[in-house]
Amino acid sequence: MTEMMKAVRLHAFGGPENLKYEDAPRPTMGCTEVLVRVYAVSLNPPDGYLRDGYRALPPEWWPHPHFPLILGTDISGVVVAVGKNVSGFSIGDEVYSMVRFPERAMEGSGAYADYVSVPASELALKPQNIEHVQAAGAPMSLLTAWQFLVELGHDAPNPFQSFKHTPVPLKGRTVVVNGAGGGVGHLAVQIAKWKGARVIAVASSRNEALLRDLGADEFIDYTKIAPETVVKNADLVIDTSGGTHVERFLSSIKQGGAMFLVNPLHFSGQKEAAERGITVSTTQVRSSGAQLSAAGSLLETGIIRVVIDSTYPLQMASAAHKRALSGSIQGKIVLTHF
Template identity: 75%
Template sequence: MTAMMKAVRLHEFGGPEVLLYEDAPRPEIATDEVLVRVHATSLNPPDLYLRDGYRRLPPEWQPSPTFPLILGTDVSGVVAAVGASVTGFEVGDDVYAMVRFPQDLMTGSGAYADYVRVSASELALKPSRIDHVHAAGAPMSLLTAWQFLVDLGHDAPNPFQSLAHTPMPLNGKSVLVNGAGGGVGHLAVQIAKWQGSRVIAVASGKHGALLTDLGADTVIDYTKVAAETVAKDVDLVLDAVGGAHMERFLPSIKPGGGLYLVNPLGFAGHDDAAKRQITVSTTQVRSNGAQLAQAGRLLEDGTVRVAIDSTYPMAEASVAHRRASERSIQGKIVLITA
């Protein structure tokens, strides 16, 4: 008899209303995998894009999966079972992970559920000083900031450019983070500060107090002034927002500096960047348990903190997705299992 669980599933693409909380088969693990009893999972932009069927992509790039799908990549929970070849994890361990990303980018990694299977190589012990809610908010955003700013951590081909992304040394440098109030942004502020940078945070004014508390040296309220008109001679801009006119930051960057694009689609300034001797670079975040353990030490000692925008029961995933579509999210939105 198949063991069952509760999960949030998609039977079709669409708005938040297509997220259905229902019974689903509990996943079975391979020999190199761990079954995690999920305590919390967080929302990330790919969750929203997949729910909507990646409609903004060209038709040939849009997914054609077999429904139903279970969204979600970030989890924090407790080990419920371990595969025969797994070492380093035992039943009862508190763990967290970014699950099968980008491998399951177009099909969902299964985190919006009571249980999820995770490759042992993607798993790390949860920092003991933080709870499951805050740990669930960390993996994708923390690994994105880490792989952009500290260490790429893999040699997989870069889907966005011919060369591997190489983080620049940041000690003594000035770093502007655009979208500093969001999931990636507020962690990037803290990691850049930890590396010895002078950090300029760009966000709406409602995030100012938080960002100052997290270590930002300067906060620019983009609702009052265009950041690119006041920020000058910075060494690096990390744009965690994307969208139109990302090249507007190029005049703010020193020759020899860098512009890192978390979402590079639509960037049109490569020629201008070359003339200004600015390196434009991007990469795609990848699951990495060893890096999550390494970055997790900063969560353990309080050097980096995860800001939580809001929490919802797993059964209210559709409400959480509506919240995620609003502006000025502060940190992460988290779903909690029953």
Template identity: 70%
Template sequence: VFPLILGTDVSGVVAAVGEDVSGFKVGDEVFAMVRFPEYVMKGSGAYAEYVRVSASEVAIKPSGIEHIQAGGAPMSLLTAWQFLVELGHDAPNPFQSFPHAPIPLDRKIVVINGAGGGVGHLAVQVAKWKGARVIAVASGKHEALLRELGADQFIDYTTTSVEAAVQDVDLVIDAVGGPNMERFLRVLKRGGALYLVNPLGFSGHEEAARREITVSSTQVRSNGAHLAEAGRLLDDGTIRVVIDSVYPLAEASAAHQRASHGRIQGKIVLSVV
């Protein structure tokens, strides 16, 4: 419904608190994903100088990072966290009849497709933190960064297909979506799992069932407690947010044009200062 204000992720300073709020005070530096997915069609309102946010969606910004990095974190970090660590809610799953359930990753082999993007580069780091051996899939320009972030193996999809390069892995997380997601089934061992960040268009359920592969997705949801947990990893440098580019808020349209061109490394951030 128009007019609406776009954006979901924020990092800033608390200007006022509600009467019943006890966990935060004026002057606190905080970050959050705002009212998602409840307000996805209305506009969550993050492209603004002031944003009203539920206290349950907010966490104290890690002191070890700046607002630019914190502002780029929430949606992508929560997506990686809720897919790989803890779902954290019992809301109905819009993509499937069963709740998503992260599998243990210690000593597992994990392929991350789209590893150079916003969700992907954080998923690489979260999976490494959980003890996995990580195989990152992206274009060649991302290789140095992803190895720096902890990837044990790198596949340049522009020269090598994933299914030709690896087999018998425990988990594939596809952060890209699009056509032919079914190809990842050929990479997985029997009993493995395929996590689809964008599952729309996947048509391999019958093949997955024959091979006893769990195909699962979930809708990321605002969660201040999860941000607080993950924030400790941002604070001590265990994981970091890579920033592709920064635009003034007044140039939001240019930021969207940058996003539409693809080949983003990390996150695009809007600054209001």
């Protein structure tokens, strides 16, 4: 007899109202996997993209999965079973993970649920001094900032460019973080500061006090002034927002500097960058338990922290997705199911 659990499932692509809280089969666990009782799970942009069927992408990239799907990648919870070939984790361990990303990006990684099976290589012990809500808010945003700014950590082909993304030295350099109030942005500010950079945060005015508290040396309210008109000779701009006209920041970067694009799809400044000697680079974030363990030490010691925009019970996932669509998110949105 199949064991059941509660989960939020998607039976057809569409809006937040398509997310249904219902009974679903509990996942089975492979010999190199760990079964986790999920206590909290955070929302990330790929959750919304998949819910909508990736309609922002060219039609040839649209997924054709088998419904129903269970969205979500970022979890914090407790180990309830361990595969026979797994070492390093035990029943009762508090853990966190970004589950099967990008491998399951087009079909759902199964995190909006009471239980999820996780490859042991993608799992790390939860930082002890933070709660499950903060731990669940970390994985994708933290790994994105880490892989862009600190260590790529893998040799997988880069789907966005022909060359491997390589982080640049940050100590003593000037780093501009565009979209600094968001999930990736607020962590990028803290990691760049930890690495010894002078950090300029670009966001709306409601984020200024927070970002200065997180270590930003300067703050620019993009709703009042065009940041590219006041920032000159930056060593690196990391854009976490995407969208159009990101290439405007090229005028703010010194010769030989770099621009890192978390979402590169609308960038059109390749020719100008080449003329200015600016390296433009991007990469696809990938699951890594080892990197979550390394970065987790910064969370545990309070060197960096995860800001929570809002929390919702799991059964209100549709409301959480509506919040995500409303914009002006400060940090992360988290679903809880204690």
